[in-house]
Amino acid sequence: MDDKQIREQLRMWILDRSGASPDRLARDDEPILDDGLLSSLDIVEFILFIESLREEEVDIEAIEPEVFNSIDTLMAAFFPDAPVAAGAAG
Amino acid sequence: MATAVELAPRLTEASRRKLWDVHSAFDWPEALEPEAGWYMSPELISIYGTEAWDALDESTRYRLSFYEIANFFSFVLYGERPLISGLMNRMYRKDTLGPITEYLHHFIDEENKHMIMFGEFCNRYAGKIYPEKKLVFPREHAKGEEEISFFCKVLVVEELGDFYNLKMMSDKRIDPLVSKINKVHHVDEARHLAFGRELLAEITERHIQEWDDEETLRFRTWLVDYLKSSWGDFYNPAVYKDTALENGYGVRKAALEHPTCRAFREEASAKLVDYFVDTGLLDERPTL
Numbered sequence: 001m002d003d004k005q006i007r008e009q010l011r012m013w014i015l016d017r018s019g020a021s022p023d024r025l026a027r028d029d030e031p032i033l034d035d036g037l038l039s040s041l042d043i044v045e046f047i048l049f050i051e052s053l054r055e056e057e058v059d060i061e062a063i064e065p066e067v068f069n070s071i072d073t074l075m076a077a078f079f080p081d082a083p084v085a086a087g088a089a090g
Numbered sequence: 091m092a093t094a095v096e097l098a099p100r101l102t103e104a105s106r107r108k109l110w111d112v113h114s115a116f117d118w119p120e121a122l123e124p125e126a127g128w129y130m131s132p133e134l135i136s137i138y139g140t141e142a143w144d145a146l147d148e149s150t151r152y153r154l155s156f157y158e159i160a161n162f163f164s165f166v167l168y169g170e171r172p173l174i175s176g177l178m179n180r181m182y183r184k185d186t187l188g189p190i191t192e193y194l195h196h197f198i199d200e201e202n203k204h205m206i207m208f209g210e211f212c213n214r215y216a217g218k219i220y221p222e223k224k225l226v227f228p229r230e231h232a233k234g235e236e237e238i239s240f241f242c243k244v245l246v247v248e249e250l251g252d253f254y255n256l257k258m259m260s261d262k263r264i265d266p267l268v269s270k271i272n273k274v275h276h277v278d279e280a281r282h283l284a285f286g287r288e289l290l291a292e293i294t295e296r297h298i299q300e301w302d303d304e305e306t307l308r309f310r311t312w313l314v315d316y317l318k319s320s321w322g323d324f325y326n327p328a329v330y331k332d333t334a335l336e337n338g339y340g341v342r343k344a345a346l347e348h349p350t351c352r353a354f355r356e357e358a359s360a361k362l363v364d365y366f367v368d369t370g371l372l373d374e375r376p377t378l
Contacts, residue, residue, distance in 0.1 A: 033227060039227070039229075039312075039315065040224070040225060040226050040227045040229070041312075041315045041316060041318075041319040043223075043224075043225050043227075044223045044224055044225075044319055044322060045319070045322060047223040047225075048223065048327060048339060048342070049339070051327065051339070052327065052338075052339035052340075057221075057328065058223065059221070060221060060222065060223050060224070060225065061221075065225050065227060068225075
């Protein structure tokens with residue numbers, strides 16, 4: 001999966017889980033936790049979803065809660081090497 | 091019905107009478123063979139009754155039961171860690187009466203021993219403790235809510251754990267070491283549960299009437315979510331991966347949504363949920 005597809009998967013999961021309208025995450029720097037879109041209890045489920053996308057476990061002791069701030073911070077923390085979609089650069 | 095402070099000296103006496111040494115209580119075999127037999131009662135295995143379960147051959151089912159018991163011991167161990175920490179913070183406080191602090195010494199001692207035995211089993215035979223995936227973010231609490239939430243968490247880990255302990259401690263099909271660990275755990279937990287149920291009911295009665303509708307709804311939503319999340323611990327994709335099942339996340343998702351598994355969760359939670367409804371912590375039985 002490329003960067004764009006992963007971002008879309010994350011966005012869809014969060015919106016589905018929270019029941020929020022799509023405009024709530026119109027941008028990838030919109031806050032996820034600050035406005036209660038996801039709770040601590042949702043995060044457990046979300047981490048398992050992220051692991052399924054990465055096909056690799058997340059070491060919870062090695063991450064700071066701030067990585068859940070937005071889709072941008074999630075991408076930087078969990079998918080730093082995701083390929084950029086063709087035609088998306090520049 | 092005795093109050094918690096009346097109950098505490100009796101529980102202290104029972105703990106002292108049944109004092110045990112975790113370092114000499116078990117004969118730990120050098121190794122266990124995952125595909126040699128049952129390590130968890132098959133009916134308790136997370137995907138029992140699903141299509142994924144039906145597709146497994148016998149040796150894979152045995153292997154799954156091995157990793158499932160290691161997962162069960164792992165998340166109970168992780169559940170006991172904040173429990174011990176929270177109980178310690180409540181000892182010798184002005185509002186924790188003497189007999190209660192005295193019993194908490196035993197409660198903590200027993201929980202510490204449980205962590206040792208679970209950790210020993212997991213590290214020795216599975217080569218790891220399945221890591222938990224929990225991050226705790228601060229949240230707003232009404233007066234007394236933090237205390238009530240803490241003892242709800244204690245009760246959830248202990249009640250659900252005890253449902254499994256009771257089934258496995260007398261199941262002749264499963265490995266005798268696993269049966270014994272479940273039995274030892276159950277004997278201590280019976281006292282912890284009696285104490286926890288009474289104390290939580292008293293704290294709840296003291297505070298819940300003071301909460302407004304919004305605070306009550308917020309708490310009940312959290313409690314139902316917490317119960318669901320606790321059940322999620324039983325469906326671990328890492329366990330399915332270790333058993334060599336494909337698409338562990340998909341297996342988990344399908345099992346969580348499967349009507350047989352849902353019915354099982356509701357049956358296993360019935361006693362706990364009834365308690366929450368009786369004490370007013372919930373107003374109805376949730377779908378789990």
